[in-house]
Amino acid sequence: MANSASGDSVVDRVVRLIEAFPEGATSLQLTELADRSGLPLSSAHRLVRQLSGHGLLELGAGGNVRLGLRLWELVNRNSPTLALRQAALPFMEDIQQVLNQNVNLAVLEGWEALFVERLSRRGSVANRARIAGRMPVHISSAGLALMAHQSRELQAEYLEQFQDPEGKVTSDVVRHLLAEAAQLGYAQLAGVVDPDTWGIAVPVMNGKRRAVAALGVVVPLAEMRLQALVPALQTAARGIGRQLRD
Amino acid sequence: MANSASGDSVVDRVVRLIEAFPEGATSLQLTELADRSGLPLSSAHRLVRQLSGHGLLELGAGGNVRLGLRLWELVNRNSPTLALRQAALPFMEDIQQVLNQNVNLAVLEGWEALFVERLSRRGSVANRARIAGRMPVHISSAGLALMAHQSRELQAEYLEQFQDPEGKVTSDVVRHLLAEAAQLGYAQLAGVVDPDTWGIAVPVMNGKRRAVAALGVVVPLAEMRLQALVPALQTAARGIGRQLRD
DNA sequence: TGGCTTCTTCCATTCAATGGTAGAACGTGC
DNA sequence: GCACGTTCTACCATTGAATGGAAGAAGCCA
Numbered sequence: 001m002a003n004s005a006s007g008d009s010v011v012d013r014v015v016r017l018i019e020a021f022p023e024g025a026t027s028l029q030l031t032e033l034a035d036r037s038g039l040p041l042s043s044a045h046r047l048v049r050q051l052s053g054h055g056l057l058e059l060g061a062g063g064n065v066r067l068g069l070r071l072w073e074l075v076n077r078n079s080p081t082l083a084l085r086q087a088a089l090p091f092m093e094d095i096q097q098v099l100n101q102n103v104n105l106a107v108l109e110g111w112e113a114l115f116v117e118r119l120s121r122r123g124s125v126a127n128r129a130r131i132a133g134r135m136p137v138h139i140s141s142a143g144l145a146l147m148a149h150q151s152r153e154l155q156a157e158y159l160e161q162f163q164d165p166e167g168k169v170t171s172d173v174v175r176h177l178l179a180e181a182a183q184l185g186y187a188q189l190a191g192v193v194d195p196d197t198w199g200i201a202v203p204v205m206n207g208k209r210r211a212v213a214a215l216g217v218v219v220p221l222a223e224m225r226l227q228a229l230v231p232a233l234q235t236a237a238r239g240i241g242r243q244l245r246d
Numbered sequence: 247m248a249n250s251a252s253g254d255s256v257v258d259r260v261v262r263l264i265e266a267f268p269e270g271a272t273s274l275q276l277t278e279l280a281d282r283s284g285l286p287l288s289s290a291h292r293l294v295r296q297l298s299g300h301g302l303l304e305l306g307a308g309g310n311v312r313l314g315l316r317l318w319e320l321v322n323r324n325s326p327t328l329a330l331r332q333a334a335l336p337f338m339e340d341i342q343q344v345l346n347q348n349v350n351l352a353v354l355e356g357w358e359a360l361f362v363e364r365l366s367r368r369g370s371v372a373n374r375a376r377i378a379g380r381m382p383v384h385i386s387s388a389g390l391a392l393m394a395h396q397s398r399e400l401q402a403e404y405l406e407q408f409q410d411p412e413g414k415v416t417s418d419v420v421r422h423l424l425a426e427a428a429q430l431g432y433a434q435l436a437g438v439v440d441p442d443t444w445g446i447a448v449p450v451m452n453g454k455r456r457a458v459a460a461l462g463v464v465v466p467l468a469e470m471r472l473q474a475l476v477p478a479l480q481t482a483a484r485g486i487g488r489q490l491r492d
Numbered sequence: 493t494g495g496c497t498t499c500t501t502c503c504a505t506t507c508a509a510t511g512g513t514a515g516a517a518c519g520t521g522c
Numbered sequence: 523g524c525a526c527g528t529t530c531t532a533c534c535a536t537t538g539a540a541t542g543g544a545a546g547a548a549g550c551c552a
Binding site: 009029031041045049062063 | 528529531532539540
Binding site: 069116131 | 255256257258260261264265267269270271272293296297300302304312313314315316317318319320321322323324325326327328329335339353355360362366376377378379380
């Protein structure tokens with residue numbers, strides 16, 4: 001019973017609290033939050049109250065805790081992806097208009113593609129790639145497009161640690177996919193997420209010729225027409241890259 | 247030189263750090279961040295390093311600090327507005343398709359409308375209502391639509407404290423605007439933000455008949471056709487409200 | 493090269509953070 | 523309506539984590 005029996009700082013605890021929210025869960029019971037974050041109830045309670053006072057969290061009736069609107073506001077108005085999304089949105093709208101497909105934009109975070117923006121195909125509701133959602137590199141066209149254009153070192157590191165949790169894919173297969181994507185200039189993947197859809201993605205290069213994002217579409221198998229999709233995506237990706245330069 | 251000379255807790259400091267980012271600024275110099283947050287440089291530095299370790303901030307070369315992608319991810323995947331936005335997006339897309347106007351969705355935060363989602367008019371780039379941006383209630387149709395359907399107490403409190411920083415608008419004028427919006431079921435405002443545009447917004451009511459959001463469009467003056475716009479917005483707003491009920 | 497700014501590290505001091513405990517509030521079944 | 527389990531909230535003595543000035547390192551520009 002001292003200052004931090006568990007040996008972590010206040011900052012660590014605040015982070016644990018925020019990270020304790022399971023994906024997609026907007027609200028949590030205080031007790032459950034304490035459990036999930038591994039903090040003693042009284043500590044969790046005290047921290048939540050403090051954070052609520054600033055609006056980073058919201059403490060509702062009955063110990064109901066949710067992320068604060070104020071936090072959402074602060075993060076989104078100063079988002080690290082702001083410039084990227086602003087540059088990309090007009091081009092994404094073009095793609096959506098012309099091809100009428102689900103369009104998405106992803107960046108590389110660790111060994112996963114993190115989707116930062118998305119436009120839905122008109123009329124359809126289903127779209128797996130949620131904003132702020134992740135997909136492992138080896139099963140997403142966006143992930144492959146991104147990884148295929150990273151430095152040799154990073155790719156080597158990635159392949160080194162690669163292991164398919166389901167044991168179906170070997171690192172050699174992934175190596176091949178990456179080589180192919182690098183050579184073709186786009187990545188494609190059929191029916192991995194959804195058996196009836198294709199994913200196609202191209203890298204977005206910034207001024208320094210680094211692949212900072214991937215622009216992709218998810219199309220129904222029936223409408224798969226590479227020769228039409230790829231040039232459109234590549235053109236848009238170049239446009240985005242040019243915007244990023246200024 | 248003790249534990250917190252300024253008398254605020256670690257949590258307070260973390261919040262100050264995050265709030266120190268000026269709207270729209272994605273990155274900040276460490277020294278400037280320390281200044282803006284009012285923290286001693288060494289304290290700011292230590293906290294930034296800790297937060298960076300968890301990815302909530304990112305500490306780049308040369309003391310360059312930005313919000314972390316990890317924080318963006320956590321906040322957006324558990325956003326308090328997630329349910330609202332998911333319910334609203336399909337309807338917003340409908341509006342965009344049918345009317346081809348800038349569509350936006352706002353909630354009430356304090357005495358301001360906070361824009362949580364937005365779709366741009368095809369082809370146009372300009373759109374003042376940025377995501378995570380704010381507009382005072384009395385100069386935004388969304389704000390008026392929201393406030394007009396709040397409880398009598400809240401409205402009274404709002405009008406009580408109201409004061410136009412520019413001294414042009416009196417609280418009586420605002421009272422009148424609110425009454426009108428409440429009676430008509432929609433709020434309209436001409437050329438306040440941009441001299442050539444109209445804003446029209448309708449409230450979105452949840453299951454408990456509380457106005458939880460406002461759905462609005464911004465149209466060029468020339469294309470202003472109330473009799474077409476309002477019914478479309480109201481229909482969409484009802485649809486959104488119905489979704490929120492489940 | 494010299495001077496200026498900005499970043500980073502160090503460490504003795506001390507008070508804010510901690511968490512077990514107790515009690516209040518809530519919900520639920522009998 | 524009572525008793526029981528659960529969850530939330532408040533308290534407070536203990537103590538080690540947080541603090542921030544100062545000095546050194548690293549850039550940067552003229």
